Amino acid sequence: MLPFGLHDQAGRPQHVAIQVIDVTAQRALERDRQQHLVELDERATALQRANAQVHDFMAMLSHDVRTPLTTVVTFGEVLLDDWDGVVEQDKQLYVQRMTAAGHRAAGLVTEVLTLAQLDAGALVARPLRLDIAHAVREAVTTHTATNGQPIAATAPDETIGLADPAHLQLIIGNLLGNATKYGAPPVEVVVVNDKDHIRVEVRDAGEGVPDEFVPHLFDRFTRAGRGVATTKPGTGLGLYLVARLAEAGGLDISYTPNQPHGGRFVLRVPRDGRRGQPAAAHARADHFPVQ
Incomplete structure (x- = not known):
């Protein structure tokens, strides 16, 4: 709004003109x-x-x-x-x-x-009722046959959870491969029945993950800048895929140092409280090969 005034000879205002400009659009x-x-x-x-x-x-x-x-x-x-x-x-x-x-x-x-x-968003998880202990033993057998490195597996008799069979094999296979590649013997897998989930722990006795790298452990194309990781070939994809597949299937993956040394990855699989036989672990034919 711009005022403009007209004055007489004495300087007194006689008329005032006001111009209003709409700047809303501007x-x-x-x-x-x-x-x-x-x-x-x-x-x-x-x-x-x-x-x-x-x-x-x-x-x-x-x-x-x-x-x-x-x-x-x-x-x-x-x-x-x-x-x-x-x-x-x-x-x-x-x-x-x-x-x-x-x-x-x-x-x-x-x-x-x-x-x-x-x-591409084309990998959809299809959880089934599975015997998680059986799936773990299957992954350990496949890994041992491929790599020739023995792994101890400890699990109770009945561990029924909800997971995609193919994705679970890929997740466990990558965790085993990570432990044997970057860790040190003994490598072991422990399956535990918790209240609302089944806990699968993959442990090794190596040097563990450097503290500064832990926050980036499941990032894409990332590798530790020091320690044993610098001496081994790798893509920086394995643990990223583990995290993404776990997330897609309603699972949870985390890392903590093992005691007294080494690394410990913990996979939590939701429990299924219904009684009865689990769905066959081979219900689908699109199992991924594990490393």
């Missing part, structure tokens, strides 16, 4: 402009984060996938070129290394495919 446009700038900044930040994840993903593929494939190709070519000249003991050693590399590559493919399904 202020609305300015608010919209500011909101648009905020949204653009948020999108730019999201794009930068996505680009960083793509960079990390490509770096992982170029190294961690190529390495086991190179092992398979190298020893395969040696055997093909000089089968008769290679002694029997070396043949077995080469085949063992090729097999181990093949399992590693298969595990990486599983992680990548699972990650893609999670990002």
